[in-house]
Amino acid sequence: MEILTNEELLKDKLNPCRELCPILLDIFFWKKEYYPYALAGFVTFVFGTLWYWDPSVITAVSILGLIITLADFFLPTLSKSILSDERWSSEKDKKFSIFVNRIAYFSVQVWNFRIQLEDWKKEKPNQYAGITVISLLFLAWIGNAVNNLFLVYLVFLFMSLLPGLLHRRILQKFIGMFALAVGNAFGIKRKSK
Numbered sequence: 001m002e003i004l005t006n007e008e009l010l011k012d013k014l015n016p017c018r019e020l021c022p023i024l025l026d027i028f029f030w031k032k033e034y035y036p037y038a039l040a041g042f043v044t045f046v047f048g049t050l051w052y053w054d055p056s057v058i059t060a061v062s063i064l065g066l067i068i069t070l071a072d073f074f075l076p077t078l079s080k081s082i083l084s085d086e087r088w089s090s091e092k093d094k095k096f097s098i099f100v101n102r103i104a105y106f107s108v109q110v111w112n113f114r115i116q117l118e119d120w121k122k123e124k125p126n127q128y129a130g131i132t133v134i135s136l137l138f139l140a141w142i143g144n145a146v147n148n149l150f151l152v153y154l155v156f157l158f159m160s161l162l163p164g165l166l167h168r169r170i171l172q173k174f175i176g177m178f179a180l181a182v183g184n185a186f187g188i189k190r191k192s193k
Contacts, residue, residue: 010100016076019088022095025102030164039160047153102163 014021027035050060121128143151165171182188 007097007100007104010104011096014096014100017079018096019079019092020075021099022092025095025099028160028163029167036161036164039164040157043153043157043160047149047156051149 011018026032027039030036055063117128162171
């Protein structure tokens with residue numbers, strides 16, 4: 001697995017589409033108030049279309065591969081022709097750097113989580129096995145109880161909204177409120193600073 005921590009290497013890989021990266025950064029960080037609704041609407045439209053057409057798995061994977069291939073071919077060309085280098089500014093370059101930095105940061109977090117799981121498996125194999133088995137059984141139960149397409153829709157919706165939720169600290173606020181409620185329910189007192 002290639003870890004994308006080298007920002008210069010990542011900038012080189014994203015350079016053909018660099019005009020689109022500042023736009024994507026604005027959309028995923030919700031620079032305008034309607035961006036989260038547009039993201040949710042787009043994800044809902046895509047999954048609604050999948051639900052309506054009900055393609056087989058092979059057809060869905062083939063169409064996804066076709067879309068990715070066409071985007072890989074046309075986006076750099078479109079980016080160069082529509083958004084020329086004349087309009088490239090220091091602000092866009094800063095946004096491009098932030099976009100690359102966020103991708104590298106996420107890649108490092110995923111890599112660190114994987115390493116942490118491997119260390120946990122070596123240090124406490126019984127806990128690791130027990131929690132993994134219980135988690136997978138719970139996920140199997142959820143997967144059996146709820147429509148799979150709906151579950152994938154919820155995951156995609158959450159992942160598309162996650163950058164904005166983190167950027168605006170909405171997720172941290174709700175996790176803090178949840179932790180406080182659980183602490184109050186179990187009678188755990190908060191440490192004063």
